[in-house]
Amino acid sequence: MNTVAVALEKRSPAKVLVYAVPVAVLLIAVPWVVSQYNTILLAYGLVMAIAALGFNLLLGYTGLLSFGHSAYFGVGAYVVALMVKYLKITSMELFLVGAIAGSALVTGLFGFVCVRYTRIFFGILTLALSQVLWSLAFKFFWVTGGTDGLRVPTPTLLGMVSGKGDKIEFLAHAYYYYVLVVFFACVALMWVIVNSPFGKALQAIRDNETRAEFVGVQIWRYRWVAFLVSGVFTGLAGALWVPLNGLTTPDIMHWTFSGEIVFMTVLGGFRSFAGPLIGAVVFNYLKTFAVGYTVYWQLLLGVVLVVLVLSLPTGIVGTAGRAFERWRGRG
Numbered sequence: 001m002n003t004v005a006v007a008l009e010k011r012s013p014a015k016v017l018v019y020a021v022p023v024a025v026l027l028i029a030v031p032w033v034v035s036q037y038n039t040i041l042l043a044y045g046l047v048m049a050i051a052a053l054g055f056n057l058l059l060g061y062t063g064l065l066s067f068g069h070s071a072y073f074g075v076g077a078y079v080v081a082l083m084v085k086y087l088k089i090t091s092m093e094l095f096l097v098g099a100i101a102g103s104a105l106v107t108g109l110f111g112f113v114c115v116r117y118t119r120i121f122f123g124i125l126t127l128a129l130s131q132v133l134w135s136l137a138f139k140f141f142w143v144t145g146g147t148d149g150l151r152v153p154t155p156t157l158l159g160m161v162s163g164k165g166d167k168i169e170f171l172a173h174a175y176y177y178y179v180l181v182v183f184f185a186c187v188a189l190m191w192v193i194v195n196s197p198f199g200k201a202l203q204a205i206r207d208n209e210t211r212a213e214f215v216g217v218q219i220w221r222y223r224w225v226a227f228l229v230s231g232v233f234t235g236l237a238g239a240l241w242v243p244l245n246g247l248t249t250p251d252i253m254h255w256t257f258s259g260e261i262v263f264m265t266v267l268g269g270f271r272s273f274a275g276p277l278i279g280a281v282v283f284n285y286l287k288t289f290a291v292g293y294t295v296y297w298q299l300l301l302g303v304v305l306v307v308l309v310l311s312l313p314t315g316i317v318g319t320a321g322r323a324f325e326r327w328r329g330r331g
Contacts, residue, residue: 065123068129071134075240078238134250264279266279272315275315290316
């Protein structure tokens with residue numbers, strides 16, 4: 001797999017910064033060069049990119065396809081909503097701490113069961129467990145609000161910045177930068193994880209489980225930790241998503257939402273580090289365009305995604321990398 005994205009992962013941090021810094025500067029400048037609507041839309045994309053980044057630790061680096069990551073996203077979102085409803089908390093920092101703790105607990109328990117299996121058995125088991133949580137959120141309406149959901153007002157940031165007043169202005173500036181900082185932190189942390197000895201061990205398990213076990217890698221333990229980290233990242237994304245949406249419902253725990261996370265990752269390219277990030281942002285814009293264009297947006301979005309996946313078998317990043325290398329070779 002000879003792509004630019006994979007080559008970047010093998011380079012030193014100093015060389016990677018050459019590519020990362022311009023992207024970071026562009027993201028920082030977004031609120032000042034585009035409309036508030038497009039800024040908030042990008043914030044949605046960055047949040048989903050965190051979820052896809054966590055999901056790809058399992059799919060791209062460990063070789064496990066999960067169909068249940070909507071559960072951990074939903075846990076993060078509902079922890080925030082329940083903290084607002086029952087504890088009257090408004091601090092975004094406490095929301096993040098609560099979401100991390102809640103998603104770690106659920107992911108740890110689910111992972112204890114799931115990582116003993118692989119291939120389709122792993123995928124079906126994660127799907128089944130996520131549907132259990134969706135059913136609980138749907139049935140226990142006196143706690144979760146059922147289909148009506150739970151409202152989440154704009155939070156306070158760092159104990160100083162309040163969302164009172166113009167909510168759109170708050171989301172397009174203060175909250176966007178808050179999401180951006182968390183996004184940068186998550187990307188940096190995941191980069192360290194996948195390039196650490198732990199990350200290399202996960203890739204060894206993905207490539208050849210038997211050989212990895214032969215050299216002393218404890219397969220079950222490594223998979224469980226990867227599952228835990230993956231779920232926590234996704235739960236963190238759920239916590240960041242709630243203030244943007246203002247409402248959380250059981251829909252985000254349904255298996256179809258898990259399918260969206262899978263699509264994001266595959267669309268961008270799950271064999272590269274940057275693939276899920278780009279795929280999540282692109283998918284978010286495609287979905288928004290489809291919803292605004294026609295009432296049959298599911299059909300339109302499905303057709304577009306099928307065409308993209310068939311025409312870009314290695315994802316956006318992989319295809320772009322190959323095209324760049326062919327162009328460089330001709331030069």
